Structure formats: C-alpha cells, structure tokens
Amino acid sequence: MRIFRFLLALVVLALPASAFAQLHISIAVGPPELPVYDQPICPQDGDLWTPGYWAYDESISDYYWVPGTWVEAPEPGLLWTPGYWGWGDGGYFFYEGYWGENVGFYGGVNYGFGYYGEGYGGGRWDHGHFFYNTEVNHVDEASFHNVYREHIERGGNVSRVSFNGGKGGIEVHASAQQEMAAKERHIPAVAAQTQHQQTARTNPQARASVNHGRPAIAATSSPGEGADHSIPAREPGAGAKAEQDGKLAEPRAANHPSQLPEIAHPDPVNSGNAKADKKYQAQQDKLIRQQTYERQLLQDKQDAEHQKLTKQNAPDARTQQVEQKHQQQTQQLQQKHTAQQQQMQARQPQSHPANKPEKPR
Secondary structure (H helix, E strand, C coil): CCHHHHHHHHHHHHHHHHHHHCEEEEEEECCCCEEECCCCCCCCCEEEEEEEEEEEEEECCCEECHHHHHHHHCCCCCCCEEEEEEEEECCCEEEEEEEEEECCCCCCCEEEEECCCCCCCCEEEEECEEEEEEECCCCCCCCCEEEEECCCCCCCCCCCCCCCCCCCCCCCCCHHHHHHHHCCCCCCCCCCHHHHHHHHHCHHEEEHHHHHHCCCEECCCCCCCCCHHHEECCCCHHHHHHHHHHCCCCCCCCHHHCCCCCCCCCCCCCCCCCHHHHHHHHHHHHHHHHHHHHHHHHHHHHHHHHHHHHHHHHCCHHHHHHHHHHHHHHHHHHHHHHHHHHHHHHCCCCCCCCCCCCCCC
C-alpha cells in the first residue's frame, strides 16, 4: 500500500498544471460560507499557510471541509494560490490551487491570514528564505528570526462567501496581472496536500450536512493531523470584530509576553483634589513599572528555555509541550495584571460636587 501511494504521488506531481485547472463536476448549489477559526502556530521554519476550503464528494453528494494547514513549499520561491469555486454553464466548478512564483486569481475569496481576495500578504521570499508577516501569521517570534510586521490593506471584501459568481457569489474578475500569473510555471498540490484532502474526505464530521458549516477540525498544524492537534471552528458571531478587519478569526491569545498588548497609561485624573490625584498617579506609574518588569522577567525565562530546546534539538512533541506551558504562563500573568489594574482603578480619586448651602428650615 505504501508503495502504491508513493507511485501515485509521483504520478500526481508529474501531471501538468492544466490537468488540475478545474474540477469537471458541475454542482447546482454553491458551498457553505467559510467557517471562522484561528490559525495554529507554524510548526517549522519554511512552512507556508494554505487556507481551508470546501471540497465536494460526488459519491455522497455533499461538501466537506478541508482544514487549513501549514505546508512546506515544494521549492524555495514558490507561493500558494488557493483553489476556489466559480460559477459557469449553470453550475459551480472548482478551480484547483497551485504553487507558483506569483499568486494568481482565487476568485476574490477572503480566506483570511494574508489571503484577502487578491495576492498574499502573509510573507515573502528573500534569497531562498521565507519571511513571515506576523500581522497575519501565528509564528513563534522567539524562535523565528525571519519575521517582520506589516499592515495589509484587506480591500472591501470582508464576507465569508466561499464562491465566485452565481447567486450570492463574489463578483470579481481576474486582473491582467493575475491572468499572467496563471500562464506561468505551476506545480500542483504536493502529496501531503492531496493526502490531507483525502483524510478530510473520509472524515464524516467534515461533511457540511453533519457540521452545518462549523467543522470540528477547521485547521491543523500539519497535513493530516487529527482532532488532538487541531483548531475547531468558532461561532460566526465570535469573530465579528475580526471579520470587520478582513480576518477570519478573533485576535489569538498571546503565547509569550512580547505578544501582549502594550500596557496603557491611564489619562490623568482631575478630581479637584490635587494631592490625591498626584498620589494616585504615582501609584499607577509604580504599578506599570512593576508589571513591565514582570513581563520582561518571564520573557527572559522563556527565551532561555527556547534556546535550550534549540541546542538540544528537542523533538516537536517536547517543543509543543513547552509552548503550551509558555502560553499558560503568559495568560496567567496577563490575568494577574488585569486584576491589579482593576483594583487600582477602583481606588481612583472621585470628584465631589461643590458643597451646596442648606435649605432654610
């Protein structure tokens, strides 16, 4: 069986890109909306994010969700163009994704995480090495030094519609640049991706008729992983703020103190009691200094543990275990600091109305 799969993978890789251009099955009803989910942390340097999508199983006449996952590019310099569903000749057809030097047309679908309907803003290649944009990607910045942060203009499409054309579909056409990208050399989905899709196809919980658009396995760290290493879909309303920003997930929890939002300095208090206001401000400044110190102390400790893991060439399982511990430590510290700030605000000097003369008796 293993030899058969290996030979099948070689045949798949040897086929021309045109063979993967379109799924020749016309579906009368378009796929469900894209689920809302978080992106798992990138497992290893060099992996690129490939967003999840709805595929179709003709044998059961149902859509099924193929989870988003991190995949190693087949060659340095190649980027992933996601597949998409498009309308034509009275039905919906699926246009397969592919690897190429430039990202082509993918229907204007907002897959999130850098794929906001046009191009890719999640990273770039530089001298054979991939650099991650932490604005949209979940990577361990303590271990990955090939990172940068850049705001991405996400365009006007903030919906979760998963198809182009037809009733209720996205009305976007390929640009001249995207049409040129479609004519360049392409490499179809690698064996890990095709096997990942097959794993989803054989999972009854991935079917739209079963999960009703909310798959239990919406994303995985690596292709083919099961529920133990997966991210479930969220309630659509849970990511409302993120969806307005063009993302498909809520802001994720911080894994390290360096990822926590900056400690905000409160506005000066003017209660009318200058002495009390000055004392309160001094207490606030002291608390902020203490919390900043505690953040740095924990960050230094975690950095030292990361360096130790790197020197020991620790296995992935051990690294993930340490990551989970770091996330728990960071969240506990954040909860502690939030409680301290709330307690401090409760002691804020309050303004008192001017004394009014007593009413005559």
